[in-house]
Amino acid sequence: MATIQVSNVTFAYDGSYDNVFENISFQLDTGWKLGFTGRNGRGKTTFLNLLLGKYKYEGQIKADVSFEYFPYVVQHPEYLTMDVIEEIYPDAVQWQINREFQLLQLSEDVLYRPFHTLSNGEQTKVLLAALFLKENSFLLIDEPTNHLDINARAQVSEYLHNKQGYILVSHDRSFLDSCVDHILSINKTNIEIQKGNFSDWWLNKERQDQYERNENERLKKDIKRLAEASKRTSNWSDEVEKTKNGVRNSGSKVDKGYIGHKSAKMMKRSKSLEQRQFEALEERTGLLKNVETADKLKIAQVPYHKQQLVALDHISIQYDEQAVCSDISFTIEKGDRISLTGANGSGKSSLIKLILGEDIPYDGQLYIGSQLNISYVSQDTSDLQGNLTDYAKAHDIDESLFKAILRKLDFSRVQFEKDMASYSGGQKKKVLIAKSLSEQVHLHIWDEPLNFIDVISRMQIEELLLEYEPTILFVEHDREFCNRIATKAVQL
Structure with a gap:
């Protein structure tokens, strides 16, 4: 197998006075199934971009292979899926596409549907199939599990398990365990490689x-x-x-x-x-340089005056005469930690919007407790911009508590001075979670809160929820998180 040799690489973004990498050196085998882990903002995506030649750097990266990056940017989502694949890989052969689709449990009719009509999970699988058609490339796979439901994650995990020659960035512990044989970790002061899966690396x-x-x-x-x-x-x-x-x-x-x-x-x-x-x-x-700080988090949730906060009785939701979900019944009571599960498109986000008071057409009975205060963490972080101080004022939260939580989630003080628009995906999600933990509310509703968030921060959030036992309704596809946190599960 070919190798990738990284020698004394130093890199900093233009205008930045702190290096992302400083004199890093290591060697990779292109036959490995390499899991890439590290806390948010440490430079995982940046390193992939260095391999792709997108930035200038000091030092040397020698590779005898070409690189392909996932996810691809689809230029024409209105095209048929078959045409999207051909744009990515013009030499694609039908039987090869069918082989990859079968391995990913995708039906052939997906090829003849407009790409934008596919679910998030189907789009991810299609792009992975196109990626692995390029058999002579080393593949850089960046966060493929975001927005995949639990079943789709299991299917993609099995697919990757039977492949080789890639770097996989993911913070889903179960997912990494099932499909990597080496771990590349960005630590506080260095980068290291170990043989084994994520659990082996974490134990070591x-x-x-x-x-x-x-x-x-x-x-x-x-x-x-x-x-x-x-x-x-x-x-x-x-x-x-x-x-x-x-x-x-x-x-x-x-x-x-x-x-x-x-x-x-x-x-x-x-x-x-x-x-x-x-x-x-x-x-x-020489000690403790790479020991991660993971101080305990605190939550500002306040008790509600009644046992029952929310009740849904035979709720059905439909748009333009098309049913999204039907005959859903469950209650949210004080201390419940409810996992809302189901395939993509089964109505999870619609139910959340209904509880939040949005104008959603529905049948059935909905009870929302009087003067019930709810904190919501959205999937979407695209509107985050400006500085943290102004953000805290705009949302009427305690700035000191808000920033203290972010510090515990591995924000450096330098980050406090930056525009939130420049944050990594995981750092933006941490802003939303820190805001939610700072709010004086009775109920937390979190919609896929862990997308992009690093493993250590996930563990901190788990410990917080187990210690303080707040009332929370959440949608999350990290199996480990759901198994540890949920006291109830509502399956759509």
Whole structure:
């Protein structure tokens, strides 16, 4: 297999005074199924763009292969799907397309429908099929699971499991585990590669982090003990030295040679202790550089005066005489954490809009508690722009709490000064979640909140929801998250 050699690469965006990468070096095998992980804003998509030659950088990237990036930009979504595939790969052969469609569990009739009429899941599968038609390229697959429901994720995961020669950016732990054999991780101070799936990498990371914490505590104690011993020995040496010009009680003169030798010996021991202390300090500076901070989050949710907040009784929704969902009944009570599940297009977002009070045509009975305050996290982050201070004022939330939550979600203080429009997809989602956690509300409704959000932040959010037990209705396709968080599941 060919290799990709990255040597001493340094990169910063124009006008930025902080480097995204600094002197990074590693080697990749083009036969690997490589999972690419790291906290939001660390530069995963940037690195893929460096491979694609989109930016100038210092250092060298040598590769004996061409690169293809997913997702493709579809120039003409109104075209038939077959024509969209041919635009991406003009040499596509029908039997090859049919083979990839079969592996992705796509029906052949999709080829003869306008691309824009396909569901998000179908569009993703079509573009992946087009990607893997290019068999002699190394594939850069950036967040393919966003907006895929759980069943579609399982199908795409199985598809990728049987392929090779790609870098896959994803924050879905179950998804990564099932389809990668190496992990490329962007840490706080370096980039490293390990063999195995995500769970293997995470277990190794936890062990290494715990070892470094233990070593750090041991060295702290050693440094303190050595400093005290060095000080005592130095004091003794000074006291002995003072006796050189003295007279013994017997009246005889002191042995200056002996005392000088004893003083020098103590001083030498003191210097030795100082050197050991310095070495311990040096060793300690090499620790904890890649230990991720994941402080506990807090939530501002307030209790509601009734047990029941929302009730849906035989609700049906239709647009232009076409049913979206029908005969849906469930209640939201204090402390419920409800996972709203179902295939794309089954009506999840429509039900959420109905509960939020939007003008949605429906049949059945809907009860919304009086003076019920709801916080909503949307799938869409495209309207985020401007600075965080103005954003907090516009939404009447505590700016200090809002920014404190973002700091715990790995925002640097430099990010606070930037325009939100320049944030990564994951950072924008964190802004919406931090806003929601800062609001004084009775119910949280989150629609696919984890899209683009890194694994460590997902774990922080999980721990928050388990500790504070807020009332929440959410749509999320991360199987691990749903299994840990949901107290109820509503299947559409």
